Amino acid sequence: MLRDRLRRLGFPIEPKTPGGSVRSFYGRGKPTLYFHGHFDVVPAASPAQFQPAIRAGKLFGRGSSDMKGGLVAMIYAMRAIQECALKLDGRIALIFVAYEETGGARSSQVLAPQFEMCPGLLETRFYNRIGVPALAYGPGLLSVSHGPNEFVAVRNIFDCALIYALTAVKALSAHPGRLKEE
Numbered sequence: 001m002l003r004d005r006l007r008r009l010g011f012p013i014e015p016k017t018p019g020g021s022v023r024s025f026y027g028r029g030k031p032t033l034y035f036h037g038h039f040d041v042v043p044a045a046s047p048a049q050f051q052p053a054i055r056a057g058k059l060f061g062r063g064s065s066d067m068k069g070g071l072v073a074m075i076y077a078m079r080a081i082q083e084c085a086l087k088l089d090g091r092i093a094l095i096f097v098a099y100e101e102t103g104g105a106r107s108s109q110v111l112a113p114q115f116e117m118c119p120g121l122l123e124t125r126f127y128n129r130i131g132v133p134a135l136a137y138g139p140g141l142l143s144v145s146h147g148p149n150e151f152v153a154v155r156n157i158f159d160c161a162l163i164y165a166l167t168a169v170k171a172l173s174a175h176p177g178r179l180k181e182e
Contacts, residue, residue: 027091038100065140069152077164
C-alpha cells in the first residue's frame with residue numbers, strides 16, 4: 001500500500017530493500033536528509049482497532065499515533081516540497097521499516113550505516129550510539145500509543161508535515177555547514 005501510494009504521488013520506489021523496508025526519494029545529489037519511520041504495529045485488543053475512523057478531529061485506529069500519523073506527515077512534507085517545485089541542494093529520502101516494534105533487527109539496523117541526518121528516527125539510542133544525529137518526532141502522543149483507543153489529532157499531522165518540510169528546506173538549502181557530504 002505504501003509503495004503504491006508513493007508511486008501515485010510521483011515518487012520513485014527503490015525495488016530491492018532489506019527487511020521489507022520501503023525507500024523513496026525526492027531531489028538529486030548529495031547530501032541526503034532521511035525521514036525515517038516504521039509501519040508495523042503492536043497487536044490489537046480488538047479487530048475494530050484496524051478500522052480507522054475520524055471523530056472530533058482525531059484519527060482513531062491501531063498505529064495512528066505510533067507511527068502512521070508520522071509517516072503521513074513525512075510523505076506529505078516531501079509532497080509539499082515537490083508541489084512547490086522547491087530546488088534543494090541534495091535530496092530527501094523516505095525510509096519506512098517494519099519490525100521496529102520487535103527490535104528492528106531485520107530493517108532499521110541494516111540501514112544504519114547509510115544515514116547522515118534523520119529527523120524522524122524512532123530508534124534514537126541506537127543511532128546516537130553510532131554517531132548519527134537522530135530525533136524522535138511525530139504527531140502522536142505516547143500516552144495513547146498502543147492503547148485500545150489510540151488516536152492522533154489530524155491537525156497534529158498537518159503541523160508535523162510542516163515541521164518536516166521546513167526542516168528539509170532549511171537543511172538542504174544552499175549554504176555552508178548544512179549536512180556533511182556523503
